Amino acid sequence: MYETLITSLENGIFTVTINRPDKLNALNRQVFTDLNKALDEIYTNKEIKSAIVTGAGAKAFVAGADITEFNGLTLEESKALAKNGQDTFFRIERSPKPIVACVNGFALGGGCELAMSCHFRIASSNAKFGQPEVNLGLIPGYGGTQRLVQLIGKGRAMEALMSGGMIDANTALQYGLVNYVVPQEELLAKTKSILDVINSKAPIAVAKCIESANAVFDETKNGYEVEINSFGDCFGTDDMKEGTNAFLEKRKAIFTGK
Numbered sequence: 198m199y200e201t202l203i204t205s206l207e208n209g210i211f212t213v214t215i216n217r218p219d220k221l222n223a224l225n226r227q228v229f230t231d232l233n234k235a236l237d238e239i240y241t242n243k244e245i246k247s248a249i250v251t252g253a254g255a256k257a258f259v260a261g262a263d264i265t266e267f268n269g270l271t272l273e274e275s276k277a278l279a280k281n282g283q284d285t286f287f288r289i290e291r292s293p294k295p296i297v298a299c300v301n302g303f304a305l306g307g308g309c310e311l312a313m314s315c316h317f318r319i320a321s322s323n324a325k326f327g328q329p330e331v332n333l334g335l336i337p338g339y340g341g342t343q344r345l346v347q348l349i350g351k352g353r354a355m356e357a358l359m360s361g362g363m364i365d366a367n368t369a370l371q372y373g374l375v376n377y378v379v380p381q382e383e384l385l386a387k388t389k390s391i392l393d394v395i396n397s398k399a400p401i402a403v404a405k406c407i408e409s410a411n412a413v414f415d416e417t418k419n420g421y422e423v424e425i426n427s428f429g430d431c432f433g434t435d436d437m438k439e440g441t442n443a444f445l446e447k448r449k450a451i452f453t454g455k
């Protein structure tokens with residue numbers, strides 16, 4: 198079904214592994230086509246409660262957009278390439294189901310941008326982040342200039358963008374770019390244990406957390422209003438009744454997603 202991805206679904210967690218290890222999982226057009234198909238599956242398959250994005254092999258999450266596809270692009274084509282990347286990563290960011298980046302090595306250029314579009318990130322100790330596009334006479338095109346500022350602050354982002362330098366895993370942790378740093382062999386298990394907790398919560402409430410938190414960074418929206426409406430939407434759900442009743446009856450809630 199996918200040319201460049203390996204996928205699996207276990208306990209409601211859909212794992213998407215970008216599988217071009219000989220090219221350090223660089224994002225070519227086919228990867229974007231496949232990622233969009235995987236997003237269709239995440240959005241529509243009721244068995245999927247949350248997703249992980251990671252890279253094949255021990256060396257790289259994703260080492261960037263595939264530079265070999267940059268040659269000979271017209272100005273218009275280069276803009277369309279950036280737009281397609283941004284649109285794909287918006288779909289990740291706006292997914293109503295949690296999508297977490299398991300950063301298992303280099304997350305450079307488009308790889309850093311992919312990781313940043315996920316709802317949060319967990320890194321292995323060998324992970325390295327960066328936006329090295331300036332080395333190519335370029336800038337990030339898939340949302341990197343925006344999300345890096347959002348996630349690590351303007352001063353640190355400016356330095357990283359303009360120098361093209363790499364940010365190691367422990368510095369990424371200190372900057373708040375990742376939530377945890379763990380040995381590589383524990384990376385998937387750690388991420389799955391966090392998602393098991395999230396997957397046990399009411400899915401509509403989880404989706405509304407994502408929507409409301411995203412609204413902070415959306416100038417077209419008033420985040421406080423989004424929060425009020427989301428709060429109200431949750432009040433209309435069976436899961437809210439179940440959650441509050443279960444608390445009062447001192448039992449564990451069983452959520453149905455309705």
Ligand code: COA
Nearest residue numbers: 219220221223260261262263264265303305306307329330
């Ligand atoms: N696009 C296309 N191919 C890439 C790539 C990318 N972004 N990143 C790595 N590759 C390919 C290399 O060309 C090489 O292919 P080859 O074996 O056919 O020559 C293979 O992946 C392995 O990479 P290599 O450079 O040999 O590994 P390394 O360990 O010496 O260096 C990096 C690792 C990540 C430092 C280096 O690959 C690199 O700088 N990549 C580009 C990062 C970048 O600029 N990303 C932003 C793109 S906009």
